[in-house]
Amino acid sequence: xxxxxxxxxxxxxxxxxxxxAVYIAEGGIPQLVRVVSRRADEVTGFGDARLWSETTxxxxxxxxxxEPRPGDRIEIEGEAFLIxxxxxxxxxxxxxxxxxxxx
Numbered sequence: 393x394x395x396x397x398x399x400x401x402x403x404x405x406x407x408x409x410x411x412x413a414v415y416i417a418e419g420g421i422p423q424l425v426r427v428v429s430r431r432a433d434e435v436t437g438f439g440d441a442r443l444w445s446e447t448t449x450x451x452x453x454x455x456x457x458x459e460p461r462p463g464d465r466i467e468i469e470g471e472a473f474l475i476x477x478x479x480x481x482x483x484x485x486x487x488x489x490x491x492x493x494x495x
Contacts, residue, residue: 393484400486404428404453413450415457416465425456427468430489448473448492454481460488465495 404410404426413427430449435442450468452460460479465472473492480489 396484396486400453411468414465414467415452415460416467417459418461418463418465420464423456425452427452427466429468449489450492452488452490454486454488457488460490466490466492 410426410428413425414422415425416422428451430447430451450466460475462475462477464475466475467473472495474495475490476493477491481487482489
């Protein structure tokens with residue numbers, strides 16, 4: 393597990409992969425965190441139709457944000473987002489993946 397933690401530290405420290413963000417829990421104080429963005433497009437089936445939508449997802453370390461909740465605010469490079477839906481932890485319980493929507 394020590395090697396995995398070291399790899400995650402390196403990943404989140406790399407300025408080519410991760411960047412600074414401000415996390416604000418609902419009713420809380422702003423906190424500087426590092427995030428890895430995933431701005432992938434998503435295709436969803438609905439009957440015979442296939443719907444395309446832009447998504448904004450980020451990964452955050454559980455060590456920095458222990459309990460993100462829907463409605464919490466994330467600010468990334470001047471853009472404000474709200475967490476929507478329930479955050480999901482990875483299998484090692486070290487990373488949160490959260491869906492965002494513009495605030």
